[in-house]
Amino acid sequence: MWTYPSTWANPEKKDPMKPKLAITMGDINGIGPEILVKALARPDVQELCEPVVLGSARVLETARDHAPLCPPATLVTDFARTVLPAGSIPVIEGPVPIPEYHPGRLDPQAGRCAVEWVKQAVGMALARKVAGVVTCPINKEGIHLAGYDYAGHTELVAELTNTRDYRLCLFADQLRIVHNSTHCSLIEAIRLVKADRIAVTIRLGHAALVRLGFARPRIAIAGVNPHAGEAGAFGREEIDELRPAIERCSAEGIECSGPHPPDTVFLRMLNREFDMAVAMYHDQGHIPLKLVAMDSGVNTTLGTPIIRTSVDHGTAYDIAGKGVAREESLCAAIRLAVQFAEAERS
Amino acid sequence: MWTYPSTWANPEKKDPMKPKLAITMGDINGIGPEILVKALARPDVQELCEPVVLGSARVLETARDHAPLCPPATLVTDFARTVLPAGSIPVIEGPVPIPEYHPGRLDPQAGRCAVEWVKQAVGMALARKVAGVVTCPINKEGIHLAGYDYAGHTELVAELTNTRDYRLCLFADQLRIVHNSTHCSLIEAIRLVKADRIAVTIRLGHAALVRLGFARPRIAIAGVNPHAGEAGAFGREEIDELRPAIERCSAEGIECSGPHPPDTVFLRMLNREFDMAVAMYHDQGHIPLKLVAMDSGVNTTLGTPIIRTSVDHGTAYDIAGKGVAREESLCAAIRLAVQFAEAERS
Numbered sequence: 001m002w003t004y005p006s007t008w009a010n011p012e013k014k015d016p017m018k019p020k021l022a023i024t025m026g027d028i029n030g031i032g033p034e035i036l037v038k039a040l041a042r043p044d045v046q047e048l049c050e051p052v053v054l055g056s057a058r059v060l061e062t063a064r065d066h067a068p069l070c071p072p073a074t075l076v077t078d079f080a081r082t083v084l085p086a087g088s089i090p091v092i093e094g095p096v097p098i099p100e101y102h103p104g105r106l107d108p109q110a111g112r113c114a115v116e117w118v119k120q121a122v123g124m125a126l127a128r129k130v131a132g133v134v135t136c137p138i139n140k141e142g143i144h145l146a147g148y149d150y151a152g153h154t155e156l157v158a159e160l161t162n163t164r165d166y167r168l169c170l171f172a173d174q175l176r177i178v179h180n181s182t183h184c185s186l187i188e189a190i191r192l193v194k195a196d197r198i199a200v201t202i203r204l205g206h207a208a209l210v211r212l213g214f215a216r217p218r219i220a221i222a223g224v225n226p227h228a229g230e231a232g233a234f235g236r237e238e239i240d241e242l243r244p245a246i247e248r249c250s251a252e253g254i255e256c257s258g259p260h261p262p263d264t265v266f267l268r269m270l271n272r273e274f275d276m277a278v279a280m281y282h283d284q285g286h287i288p289l290k291l292v293a294m295d296s297g298v299n300t301t302l303g304t305p306i307i308r309t310s311v312d313h314g315t316a317y318d319i320a321g322k323g324v325a326r327e328e329s330l331c332a333a334i335r336l337a338v339q340f341a342e343a344e345r346s
Numbered sequence: 347m348w349t350y351p352s353t354w355a356n357p358e359k360k361d362p363m364k365p366k367l368a369i370t371m372g373d374i375n376g377i378g379p380e381i382l383v384k385a386l387a388r389p390d391v392q393e394l395c396e397p398v399v400l401g402s403a404r405v406l407e408t409a410r411d412h413a414p415l416c417p418p419a420t421l422v423t424d425f426a427r428t429v430l431p432a433g434s435i436p437v438i439e440g441p442v443p444i445p446e447y448h449p450g451r452l453d454p455q456a457g458r459c460a461v462e463w464v465k466q467a468v469g470m471a472l473a474r475k476v477a478g479v480v481t482c483p484i485n486k487e488g489i490h491l492a493g494y495d496y497a498g499h500t501e502l503v504a505e506l507t508n509t510r511d512y513r514l515c516l517f518a519d520q521l522r523i524v525h526n527s528t529h530c531s532l533i534e535a536i537r538l539v540k541a542d543r544i545a546v547t548i549r550l551g552h553a554a555l556v557r558l559g560f561a562r563p564r565i566a567i568a569g570v571n572p573h574a575g576e577a578g579a580f581g582r583e584e585i586d587e588l589r590p591a592i593e594r595c596s597a598e599g600i601e602c603s604g605p606h607p608p609d610t611v612f613l614r615m616l617n618r619e620f621d622m623a624v625a626m627y628h629d630q631g632h633i634p635l636k637l638v639a640m641d642s643g644v645n646t647t648l649g650t651p652i653i654r655t656s657v658d659h660g661t662a663y664d665i666a667g668k669g670v671a672r673e674e675s676l677c678a679a680i681r682l683a684v685q686f687a688e689a690e691r692s
Binding site: 230 | 486497528529530531532533534536570571572573575576579580581582583608609610612613616627628629630632633634635636637638640
């Protein structure tokens, strides 16, 4: 078992049952370090979890200029031997050399570190040393220049956990959107509109909401075509693939409906008619979510054996290092990871 | 020239230059009649235009229960001979028998009337008897049962005006979205992502905004694939088709940019970074618009030789006849038609 000392600044509030979360810094030259210190400075976040950061201790210290209330970093190489000073945040740097900190600079070495930190964090979660993983943004160009071929965190985490059936799910307030496909061309996304695959998407979304405490979540399946195909006039995927998937899942006892016209289903979910929507392609789900919750969306991977949540924004090189980036999305990601972790424990 | 007497209830405010608009009632069994009387009861709408309704005088009178301030209807068969009582609204019923008024009932004859009223209204606009056409919702199932094969108003108006290059454009506050395609399957919409067609879409959107008074509208072209294709990793349409179209239009002096990631471009437009977005398919534009402005969106057809605007919602049979439907979208459609008409006159 993972046994690093609990060291929050406010020991009387310390809850030994607080879940431990591995939080990756992401690309050091993006906004990851500053949103990380801002989030860890917040009492509500400190109450929720015990973090261990996978990232650069030095960069974290530099970023603390933007959030002096963030506890200081303590570099940990060996938990058994390291005595963490009271009120410090353990930071694991890992074996890959960390480059100079240059906010806004695209650096393949920063991409390499970001990927390695995710690998370490996932390893810790698989070994049950942490309850879950929360990730700060990586830069895809950076990780590609570093020689990795991942489309993003989702695919990386799936590979590391040897997961075949996984789905990206976005959360923001009333919006909960699980995607039948994500990082592929739109034409490929249409090819993935198959009854078997859609049924898996529905089941994964349903299971996640049940874990989060919904007794009988109402799941709306969006069509792929305009007006959900208008009875076949604008495409047959709704008739040939979506309806069979919905019927199959309904027969399994899942409360799912549709296919619904895509242009109103998200508004209806905002109005609490549904608890979750199943989106047929990346932008069908991402357009409404970004519009409603640009700063507070959370991205999570369903179907993996570990809990993994993430901010729902990029590295934002253009504002990195300026201290203006908002930590809301990261805080929401931490909260969701804690919710999943507590559900797992109970 | 069209010379029916101007007869608004408030003669001292009467502006002889107010544009005349043909307003179609749409499907009588939908919410068309009630939103029509609610809109025509509003002083701001009365100030803006002189309406002539294509619809049922009797249904209009019945609907006035929901908006007693709406001027009464006067059935007109021959404008040269009809003396309109002061403060009444001219109504043309046309040659097709009007069925019984049954709010919420799907009736092919109501569909037939709705189509014929649009045909008459477009004929009046082509003959310059009215400055433009504003349409209330039709029910697609109804018009199909009546034997017509139109996907919607847009296609009907395009056919009636013999227009080949036309585009659906949605307006709502800060959002102005012109669509490269609309009523077809998503896979067909991807096939229509071709440089020539996109250039036409950009030019039509640009021309519309220039007419509305934008000196140099900033037009954002959305990608078709996630992240606008991520440099070809998720599809090549952005590289092969969108970029050439954007370059061509830029060379013509149009301020256009992109292809932009579809999931943030609409938020950026809301934040006034762009004046218009070009959407690559129906739902890419309709999802954000419905989310931001469910009740106040306006739908217009660009490229036709006549001005045509429409409500951006359906017949809503479920609430028809109850007087609860909101007239905002119709009022916005009237305002936009007047804006276009005044631009044409100046």
